[in-house]
Amino acid sequence: MSSPRPASSHAITLESLAALVGGAVDRPAVPGEDGQVAVTGVTLDSRDVVAGDLYAALPGANAHGASYAAGAAGLGAVAVLTDVRGVQILDEAGVVLPRVVVESPRSVVGAVAARAYGTEQLGLTMYGVTGTNGKTTTAYLINSALVALGQRTGLIGTVETRIVDERVKSVRTTPEATVLHALLALMTERGVQSCVMEVSSHALAQHRVDGVVYDVALFTNLSQDHLDFHPTMRDYFEAKASLFTPERARQGVVCVDDEWGRELATTATVPVTTMTSVEGVDAQWRLTVDGDDPAAFELTDGGTTLRLRSALPGDFNRVNTAMAALALLATGHSADDAERALAADPHVPGRMEQVTLAGEAGAGDLPLVVVDYAHTPEAVAAALRALRPTTSGALVVVLGAGGDRDRGKRAGMGEAAARAADLVFVTDDNPRTEDPAVIRAAVLAGATAAATDAELHDVAGRGDAIRAAVSAAYAAGPGSVVAVVGKGHETGQEIAGTVHPFDDRAEAEAALRALTDKDGTP
Numbered sequence: 001m002s003s004p005r006p007a008s009s010h011a012i013t014l015e016s017l018a019a020l021v022g023g024a025v026d027r028p029a030v031p032g033e034d035g036q037v038a039v040t041g042v043t044l045d046s047r048d049v050v051a052g053d054l055y056a057a058l059p060g061a062n063a064h065g066a067s068y069a070a071g072a073a074g075l076g077a078v079a080v081l082t083d084v085r086g087v088q089i090l091d092e093a094g095v096v097l098p099r100v101v102v103e104s105p106r107s108v109v110g111a112v113a114a115r116a117y118g119t120e121q122l123g124l125t126m127y128g129v130t131g132t133n134g135k136t137t138t139a140y141l142i143n144s145a146l147v148a149l150g151q152r153t154g155l156i157g158t159v160e161t162r163i164v165d166e167r168v169k170s171v172r173t174t175p176e177a178t179v180l181h182a183l184l185a186l187m188t189e190r191g192v193q194s195c196v197m198e199v200s201s202h203a204l205a206q207h208r209v210d211g212v213v214y215d216v217a218l219f220t221n222l223s224q225d226h227l228d229f230h231p232t233m234r235d236y237f238e239a240k241a242s243l244f245t246p247e248r249a250r251q252g253v254v255c256v257d258d259e260w261g262r263e264l265a266t267t268a269t270v271p272v273t274t275m276t277s278v279e280g281v282d283a284q285w286r287l288t289v290d291g292d293d294p295a296a297f298e299l300t301d302g303g304t305t306l307r308l309r310s311a312l313p314g315d316f317n318r319v320n321t322a323m324a325a326l327a328l329l330a331t332g333h334s335a336d337d338a339e340r341a342l343a344a345d346p347h348v349p350g351r352m353e354q355v356t357l358a359g360e361a362g363a364g365d366l367p368l369v370v371v372d373y374a375h376t377p378e379a380v381a382a383a384l385r386a387l388r389p390t391t392s393g394a395l396v397v398v399l400g401a402g403g404d405r406d407r408g409k410r411a412g413m414g415e416a417a418a419r420a421a422d423l424v425f426v427t428d429d430n431p432r433t434e435d436p437a438v439i440r441a442a443v444l445a446g447a448t449a450a451a452t453d454a455e456l457h458d459v460a461g462r463g464d465a466i467r468a469a470v471s472a473a474y475a476a477g478p479g480s481v482v483a484v485v486g487k488g489h490e491t492g493q494e495i496a497g498t499v500h501p502f503d504d505r506a507e508a509e510a511a512l513r514a515l516t517d518k519d520g521t522p
Helices: 014-021 065-074 084-093 105-117 135-148 177-189 201-205 233-241 259-267 315-330 335-341 377-390 407-420 436-449 462-476 504-514
Strands: 024-026 041-043 053-056 079-082 099-101 125-130 153-156 160-163 166-169 194-198 216-219 252-255 272-276 285-289 296-300 305-309 353-355 368-372 395-399 423-426 455-458 481-485 492-495 498-501
Touching: 014 024, 014 099, 014 105, 041 105, 041 177, 053 065, 053 105, 065 079, 065 084, 079 084, 079 105, 084 099, 105 177, 125 135, 135 153, 135 194, 135 315, 135 335, 153 177, 160 177, 201 233, 216 315, 233 259, 252 259, 252 315, 259 272, 272 315, 285 315, 296 315, 305 315, 305 335, 315 335, 315 377, 353 504, 368 377, 368 504, 377 395, 377 407, 377 481, 395 407, 395 462, 407 423, 407 436, 423 436, 423 462, 436 455, 462 481, 462 504, 481 504
Parallel strands: 041 053, 053 079, 079 099, 125 194, 125 216, 153 194, 216 252, 252 272, 272 285, 368 481, 395 423, 395 481, 423 455
Antiparallel strands: 024 099, 153 160, 160 166, 285 296, 296 305, 353 368, 492 498
């Protein structure tokens, strides 16, 4: 489903598309052609072209998309959307396809795709979730609740893309505009009633969600991440904040637990509902823990009170559940519906996901392993904070940091781990093109600077680190917990430009199993 297509299509003329985006149609002289061109689809990837497509040839960081136009033409592209430089490349390569020429083709791809796929006016209820942490979990909570309410749903996010019961692994958190609009057309064709999406800052900055207006947009929080892409935290925030404008949303739900949420609540140009779990912070809705049960809580605006229960551990998951409840209220569902629908466990892959040998002989003596996608200092701290109250033994953490990404957060991740855990195993995440030892050293430097009593280990090789951590937790005694953070649901590890099969959950299960002999006795 990386290049989904609805079964039905309708032809759009080049002239109408050019008029839509304020571009000019350039037609190389081709003997015998009458100049009429009908576009039935749009793609950014020359390898995904099908007959009738408009190929969007965009300038890139390393190459211009027009360099691949010959391949697109060979697969049946009928025209090219590009800029002046793209036209020059097409002419030099002898590609004689008609062109729609605009100054910034990326900024108009969304509008073109919406017109081509008939998604300018959607019959779907659209939910868009943005923020540094919690996007995936909140999206799954909303989707799970809608399913419980009897709806046919679509889900687009970091882990997977779903159309009702069909599931396909996602390539990125938010797809390119051409793929997104084709997906929405396919969802409409298959009777989907609501679509829940994670909306990344990259997607907002790169026009990937252009042409979509969300019925409700949600903001979970903001903390340091992606500063390899955004020059500053202010730029990062402004990318997120652009979702809360009339061009992209009809209303918003904003968590004001942090200063960025509080700023967004005052600057958003669409109506906003605010929520907080922090004492002393003003908001329309307040989350309070209900009694001695840490999973149960109340959400009230002073008039209406929802009694909710988080199916996932941690105070941050209570916030995610509250955000999902407010999204349901914002789209016309009742408080009773929200309470009932959010009671089910949404099972979010790689988010506080437990790995055990439950039911097997001797399993009760083994440590609990929890796999989580936490890959920022705040997320690491929150995950470990969630596990500490139920950890009667040692709390052990395995973490690393991604290569070729925001280097400024590495020390903070190490510090967060050392402040919360008893044993810290620093290892490799996705080193990509960087030296893994250099990345580990940065994480370890932060852990050391925390000046805690945590026991620190530097273990090259993520599998080795998971096995060592599980063994250490077992040796520490009953009630010990191992948190393996950073990669979550991922099933590959990128090292020196090559992606190798690797799944934290599978590695953790193997490590647990290695502690038992053939009779199942530890």
